[in-house]
Amino acid sequence: AQSVTQLGSHVSVSEGALVLLRCNYSSSVPPYLFWYVQYPNQGLQLLLKYTSAATLVKGINGFEAEFKKSETSFHLTKPSAHMSDAAEYFCAVTLSDSWGKLQFGAGTQVVVTP
Amino acid sequence: SQTIHQWPATLVQPVGSPLSLECTVEGTSNPNLYWYRQAAGRGLQLLFYSVGIGQISSEVPQNLSASRPQDRQFILSSKKLLLSDSGFYLCALETRGVGAFFGQGTRLTVV
Numbered sequence: 600a601q602s603v604t605q606l607g608s609h610v611s612v613s614e615g616a617l618v619l620l621r622c623n624y625s626s627s628v629p630p631y632l633f634w635y636v637q638y639p640n641q642g643l644q645l646l647l648k649y650t651s652a653a654t655l656v657k658g659i660n661g662f663e664a665e666f667k668k669s670e671t672s673f674h675l676t677k678p679s680a681h682m683s684d685a686a687e688y689f690c691a692v693t694l695s696d697s698w699g700k701l702q703f704g705a706g707t708q709v710v711v712t713p
Numbered sequence: 714s715q716t717i718h719q720w721p722a723t724l725v726q727p728v729g730s731p732l733s734l735e736c737t738v739e740g741t742s743n744p745n746l747y748w749y750r751q752a753a754g755r756g757l758q759l760l761f762y763s764v765g766i767g768q769i770s771s772e773v774p775q776n777l778s779a780s781r782p783q784d785r786q787f788i789l790s791s792k793k794l795l796l797s798d799s800g801f802y803l804c805a806l807e808t809r810g811v812g813a814f815f816g817q818g819t820r821l822t823v824v
Contacts, residue, residue: 633812642717642803642815643757689757699747699807703757 601626603673603690605704613712618662618677620707622690625671631698632673633691634664637706643689648698649673660684685711715740717816719804725822732777732791734819736804739785745807746787748779749815752800763787799823 606621624630631650635643647658654666664675673690687708691701716739726732738744748760759772761779769779776795780788787804804816 635815640801640818640820642817643805645812645814648812691757697745697762697807698809698811699745699805699813700759700762701757701813702759705756 601630601692601694601702603632603692603702603704605688605690605707607707608705609708609710611710611712612680614682615679618675618680618684618709620675620688620690620709622664622673622675622704623671624673624690624692626692626694628694629668630692630694632664632666633693633698633701634658634662634673634675635689635691635703636660637687637689639686646675646688680709680711682711682713685709715744715806715808715814717804717806717814719802719816719819721819722817723820723822725824726794728796728823729793732789732794732798732821734789734802734821736787736789736816737785738787738806741785741806741808743784746781747805747807747813748787748789749803749805750800751803751818755800757803761789794823796823 602625604623633648634646637643647656649666657663662677687706689706690704718737747762751757763781803818805813
């Protein structure tokens with residue numbers, strides 16, 4: 600079975616500072632990995648995904664993530680935080696070809712301070 | 714482009730009452746559809762998925778059921794709601810090779 604662990608349920612960053620959200624996965628085979636963002640009372644929006652092509656994946660809104668097999672990690676970064684980045688972020692994994700059958704992490708709430 | 718419609722946006726229902734949440738999609742045919750629930754302390758959990766009309770797979774045993782009467786319609790139901798059914802219900806559509814896209818959700822409060 601696969602799972603993901605997000606380290607840190609809350610992260611506070613200053614506007615303009617680096618955003619780093621941590622995700623580690625557990626899987627016996629190479630997984631498909633995703634990052635989603637959720638704004639209050641809204642659905643989830645796909646930021647980026649890893650599908651065994653490039654290990655460094657670029658997504659929307661300036662986010663990127665790097666797949667590191669040796670560390671079983673898929674951390675999300677953004678060089679410079681913007682106030683609009685305040686939201687909850689979810690890492691998700693699936694082993695199947697159905698990319699809708701996702702196992703989500705518990706989420707990380709990001710607060711951006713001026 | 715693909716669109717997911719969920720309604721209602723919010724719902725307050727008494728314990729023991731029935732439930733029907735509807736999800737309809739546009740801009741695609743024969744999609745894989747999913748119901749997720751987001752509840753405090755339980756994170757995001759896949760409840761049901763469907764690969765076609767009348768085909769429903771349940772991921773967790775619970776008080777809910779799902780149906781897919783039409784290709785682009787996915788319904789979540791309950792005969793008698795429990796307090797533990799409260800949560801944020803999200804319908805999702807899978808675009809093959811791209812990923813899962815979510816609707817805006819229905820916030821259900823059972824009182």
